[in-house]
Amino acid sequence: MKAFTVLEGPAAPLLRPNINTDIIIRIERLRDFSGDKLGPYCFESWRYKRDGTEDPAFVLNKPPYREARIMLGGENFACGSSREAAVWALQAFGIRCVIAPSFGDIFYSNCFQNGVLPVVLPAKTVEALAAEVEATQGKGKIKIDLERCIVTSPSGKESSFTLDAMLREAMLKGADQIDLTRAREPQIAAFQDRDRQRFPWLYTAGTSSA
Amino acid sequence: MAGQTLFDKIWDRHVVSDMGDGYALLHVSRHLMHDGGSEAFKALKQRGLPVRNPDLTFATFDHVISTLPGRTAETNPALTQRLYSMRVDAKAAGVRLFDLGEPGQGIVHVIGPELGLTLPGTLLVCGDSHTCTHGGMGALAFGIGSSEVVHVLATQTIVQRRPGKMRATFEGKRPVGVTPKDMILHLIGVIGAAGGTGYAMEYAGSAIRDLDIEGRLTICNLSIELGAKCGMIAPDETTFAHLKDRLYAPKGDAWEAAVADWRTLPSDPDAVFDREVAIDVADIAPQITWGTSPEHVVGVDARIPDPMTVGDADRRTALQAALEYMGLEGGKPIAGTPVDWVFIGSCTNSRISDLRAAAAIAKGRQVASTVRAWVVPGSENVKRQAEAEGLDQVFKQAGFEWREPGCSMCLAMNNETVPPGQRSVSTSNRNFVGRQGPGARTHLASPPMAAAAALAGHIVDVRTL
Numbered sequence A: 001m002k003a004f005t006v007l008e009g010p011a012a013p014l015l016r017p018n019i020n021t022d023i024i025i026r027i028e029r030l031r032d033f034s035g036d037k038l039g040p041y042c043f044e045s046w047r048y049k050r051d052g053t054e055d056p057a058f059v060l061n062k063p064p065y066r067e068a069r070i071m072l073g074g075e076n077f078a079c080g081s082s083r084e085a086a087v088w089a090l091q092a093f094g095i096r097c098v099i100a101p102s103f104g105d106i107f108y109s110n111c112f113q114n115g116v117l118p119v120v121l122p123a124k125t126v127e128a129l130a131a132e133v134e135a136t137q138g139k140g141k142i143k144i145d146l147e148r149c150i151v152t153s154p155s156g157k158e159s160s161f162t163l164d165a166m167l168r169e170a171m172l173k174g175a176d177q178i179d180l181t182r183a184r185e186p187q188i189a190a191f192q193d194r195d196r197q198r199f200p201w202l203y204t205a206g207t208s209s210a
Numbered sequence B: 001m002a003g004q005t006l007f008d009k010i011w012d013r014h015v016v017s018d019m020g021d022g023y024a025l026l027h028v029s030r031h032l033m034h035d036g037g038s039e040a041f042k043a044l045k046q047r048g049l050p051v052r053n054p055d056l057t058f059a060t061f062d063h064v065i066s067t068l069p070g071r072t073a074e075t076n077p078a079l080t081q082r083l084y085s086m087r088v089d090a091k092a093a094g095v096r097l098f099d100l101g102e103p104g105q106g107i108v109h110v111i112g113p114e115l116g117l118t119l120p121g122t123l124l125v126c127g128d129s130h131t132c133t134h135g136g137m138g139a140l141a142f143g144i145g146s147s148e149v150v151h152v153l154a155t156q157t158i159v160q161r162r163p164g165k166m167r168a169t170f171e172g173k174r175p176v177g178v179t180p181k182d183m184i185l186h187l188i189g190v191i192g193a194a195g196g197t198g199y200a201m202e203y204a205g206s207a208i209r210d211l212d213i214e215g216r217l218t219i220c221n222l223s224i225e226l227g228a229k230c231g232m233i234a235p236d237e238t239t240f241a242h243l244k245d246r247l248y249a250p251k252g253d254a255w256e257a258a259v260a261d262w263r264t265l266p267s268d269p270d271a272v273f274d275r276e277v278a279i280d281v282a283d284i285a286p287q288i289t290w291g292t293s294p295e296h297v298v299g300v301d302a303r304i305p306d307p308m309t310v311g312d313a314d315r316r317t318a319l320q321a322a323l324e325y326m327g328l329e330g331g332k333p334i335a336g337t338p339v340d341w342v343f344i345g346s347c348t349n350s351r352i353s354d355l356r357a358a359a360a361i362a363k364g365r366q367v368a369s370t371v372r373a374w375v376v377p378g379s380e381n382v383k384r385q386a387e388a389e390g391l392d393q394v395f396k397q398a399g400f401e402w403r404e405p406g407c408s409m410c411l412a413m414n415n416e417t418v419p420p421g422q423r424s425v426s427t428s429n430r431n432f433v434g435r436q437g438p439g440a441r442t443h444l445a446s447p448p449m450a451a452a453a454a455l456a457g458h459i460v461d462v463r464t465l
């Protein structure tokens, strides 16, 4: 996984609440394309009109936001389906950080598996960031410093955010969770031995003749 | 010290190692896979790792398969390869795969409880957000992402942060025509699509205790549409009666030992929740969604909300966009809206009790000439049971199409879609933009409400039929 330390770039505001992962990437695109090819399909239902041409009114089609590296989202951002491709699509579009008041739970975990940083800030702060960005027609950049856990607005206003130490560590190092867990294999084996004693019926299904 | 909740008890018994900061490495007692799983096997192979506990993983085909009568793995050529590789990989790994046409195949969240794979007290995961369904059996069950699926295959564990605890208590007597689907849609309408974000949800109260297992599964199925990590219902005699003698349920002495353990799981009377909400079931009317989030829901006898009455600007914009997409006008009654498609199926409402309830409405009546209506049983076993009861005949005689088990039109990834601009009443769980196909307009409702809409040709209060 790619490490995340500091990121500075254009930020696209899309503050609607409850944006779901079906909107971020349509399911049939997962069938037809690999994760790194999903950029053109990111937010496709909103980005293109019925005839397939771009909708110029949609934020990601406006010039500075086409280069967005950061997305400013609304409450419950990326709720719904567990599809990890929602993260891949954002990533393929160029987004490496989403700032929102709250996130869909599975999306939040999926971000950390892929080196995309979800930052939780109060709704008022996200709105203020969006207002500043819009006041500069999208030219003002936002900076995220994960080392210090600080988001800096285009005008230089700093907001600190919190992130669980374990997740922050892993992001800064670009650590791989499977490797980390495999290092605990003796503990897993010991757990299973105890568990088999306590709840033997949990371990017989796979050996049934059915 | 306050007592423990159902959630606490199950969480605690799965902790392999406390990682600090509220995080834990948890053991996975059951891992279910669907036909999106071949990528995970591939990723595992690339790392040169074996499946750590193939006896604790079970797989089936549901999402990408066709549900056309007489379908095979080759019916959707674009997806055939995926099914082939899943067969090969599952076999090589020693994972039991329930294949097309055999009892056991079906929507992953239908077959777990049906086969007795889902047991009270288990920690169950699957790479699908509606894994919360299994909580209806008294399991701690939640959906995970595809990287996490690889993690589970490799280590039989998952890293999680302990969520907060929330309880929704349903009291009162359910009025005629009101189903478990209406109870949970109503709750989402009351607390919103983010109302459960950050929480493990427990459903309690007399109106929950009164439900059969299938109704409980329907309730828990929509937990993710509240943003909750999982939804759970305490196991009780209803749960045990459902499980007894199921294919994979423990037998003999093991059964007795298991039931004795399961009786200790319900939340202690003095357990404390971080958030509580109470619902009076007697107040609920049959529900129908009007917009593009499950929280956009009203009683079928109510009017579509008028965005102009909403203060918050972002919410108003979201509502306006939803109405525009749905081709509806705020302030108008929802009943009477013409319908083109009806879909009875999905992991929410495709079990035998759902099909019985829909068939009871359809019996001796005719689907409107302007409507195409599908019934897609949730599993091969549900299909066979329904056919044994003659429900397939009831549906066919009424003009419904009777199909093979799978996810079908719930997600539209299998060439089964509602055409652009057309309106569907669906018993599934997501009315998102494009969920049933690009431009498709979805209204979520219960099986009786969906059947009623098929007959009337428009959204109608099932109680007036």
Ligand code: SF4
Pocket (backbone or CB within 6 Å): B062, B063, B107, B108, B109, B128, B130, B346, B347, B348, B406, B407, B410, B411, B428, B429
């Ligand atoms: S029926 Fe629908 S919601 Fe359920 S698992 Fe299948 S696609 Fe997902």
